[in-house]
Amino acid sequence: MGRAARAADLPFAGGPIGSGRDFLGPFCAPGGTDGTDVTFRDTEADRLYREALDALDVRALGALPVPLVCTFGLSLHTVATRQNWDVHRDPGGDLPEAFLRGPLFAALVTAYVRGALAFYDRALSLGLRVLAPLPPQRVPPMSDARVFTAAQEVVRTALAARGVEIVDLRARVTDASGLQRRAFSQADDPIHGNLAFGRLVVRALLDRGL
Template sequence: MTTQCSTTTPPVPARFLLLGDSHAGCVGRAARQAGLPFVGGPVGSGRDFLGPFLDVDDGDGDLVFRDAETLRLVREFLDVLGVTGFAGLGVPLVCTFGLSAHTVATRQNWDIHRDRHGTVPEGFLRSKLFAALVRAGVRGALAFYEHTAALGLRVLAPLPPQRVPGMSDPAVFFAAQDVIGAELAARGVEIVDLRARVTDGSGRQRPAFCQADDTIHGNLAFGRLVVAELLDRGL
């Protein structure tokens, strides 16, 4: 699911650039409600930012999105910020690319690894093979964060709502999310982890922080917690 993208042109200098999939939507809504000046919003669906989705310009070394509409939106955001590319970005980047663990955890993708009880074994979920498969599944996002690190950008990545739709395997979801988070952290990304504040004993998102009309998104209350954490980190 992709929510409509929106650009905020702040009356005062923007505090951050927001890019991501639909999980970025509640963050943007909460920031607008709080009067926090920012630029950006969702620019595609979660699966758009797992496999390869960008190139590096041979001329200036900047990042170029392959999808024409995403490229248009990102350039529009950068124009609002008064820069021509990511290399000139002077504000932190808040980004959700690659964090759609529910897509990585699609049940049928892992059927070959199930035991006779239909379960993906815990030992496999902790294995180097599993980690390698997850990294391959989000290689496009990892390449993006490698480039932002090379550019010296400050990047913060809010973990998505801890919601596992029926199409996804819960054990794979949580294990894959840990792998992805570790990979992002290794690339200098600051992980915004609110799990201790929004989940129940099973590790699932509590209803108070869930969007009521779907199975994967967080609501405005969740977005407010993310924004509060961003402010606590100096944005």
């Protein structure tokens, strides 16, 4: 996203402040003397966050003058790590469809990304407009593709119910298998999208008035 915005000479502030897996469980706490900010538990993440605020000449999350585009909680290949779900497999080693669609699975995924959901709750409570682009539809060998898809639906539903605007490009970037087409995948990288994918995300954000 950031590379695509820079390539198009579009103004933005922010960017990655860590690995996606670091923003699933609790990773920040309320902050600010007036309660309108957050403090990231990781020192480097908090430093990068402060730099992004400085670029916009504001001192707190609640003072952002622009919509917040955020992908916290959407590192779903991490949630879908195969070993996480071995205890739930049937004797043949498969995960029953009823389990993937059931309340226990939804509760487990929600607990896994509880830190991200708390951050979205915080941002929305401060009156921010929040948009969340769904991740590249790529599943590395360490992850279970069916869990990835099912977990994504749980998180997407939870975010939409909160009022987060979902930017969903799946119909444009996936093939018949539901996975990311090579034209939108970063070469020699099992999880990220490429510049062409980033451009589609930026265009979708612009279409939403950003």
